[in-house]
Amino acid sequence: MVCSLEIGYNLYNPTTGVFTAPVSGVYVVYAQLLKHNDVPSIFWALDEAGTILCYNVLKGTRTYDKSSCLATTRLTKGEQVFVRRNAGDHTLEGSSYCSFSGFLLSRDP
Incomplete structure (x- = not known):
């Protein structure tokens, strides 16, 4: 689920899952993903223009397994960040269990 306070901006596209600076x-x-134990491993990353900002693996045998990634990165206006699945062809739990968020820490002069 993405909750946004986009004052004057259209930062996140919920159809594509892409955030544009x-x-x-x-x-x-930051992203957090959740899978059910009947799903094999899922390898995933936060991606910025082909550069992996953070990489993680959803793997485990508990009823539900979750993993998260947090990254700090410099973006220029128009650059995009999204969650990318690197391996595994399985779906995740519903949108209320997975999240993707971000915020501007400091603006370039």
Whole structure:
């Protein structure tokens, strides 16, 4: 689920799952994913223009397993960040159990 306070901006596209930086600066981005134990491992990453910002694996035998990634990165206006599955072809739990968020930490002068 994405809750947004986008004052004057359209930062996140819920259809594509892509966040686009409205201004240049340092951003903090975070994602948390959840899978059920009948799903094999899922390898995933936070991606910025082909660069992996944070990499994680959802793997385990508990009823539900979750993993998260947090990254700080400098983005220029228009650059995009999204969650990418690197391996595994399985789906995740519903949108209320997975999250993707970010915020501007400091704006470039």
